[in-house]
Amino acid sequence: MAQTFAELVIGGVLFAPFVTYLAIALIxxxxxxxxxxxxxxxxxxxxxxxxxxxxxxxVLGLLILLV
Incomplete structure (x- = not known):
């Protein structure tokens, strides 16, 4: 069974989950x-x-692995 990822939608533009993890790691x-x-x-x-x-x-790598 494949894991589905929730994309971030801003103004109708879909962003990959990596962009969300990148922003969280930066914060x-x-x-x-x-x-x-x-x-x-x-x-x-x-x-x-x-x-x-x-x-x-x-931190970014740990976020990707743990989420």
Whole structure:
């Protein structure tokens, strides 16, 4: 039995479920940024932007797997 995915409809345009997961992951990372700043996340890595991007990709992957 195949799993059906609910598309996001905005103004009559259908968006793939990936776009919804992408938006949720972005909101989660934006909400986590103050906490990451408070614990010194940027100081743990030589290139903080790449570390934050990899955290975003990890959150996105977990959303796709768990939903």
């Amino acid at each position: 989660m990372i934006i909400a986590l940024r103050p906490l990451l700043h408070a614990v010194g996340f940027a100081k743990m890595f030589s290139h903080a932007a790449i570390a934050e991007m990899s955290l975003f990709v990890t």
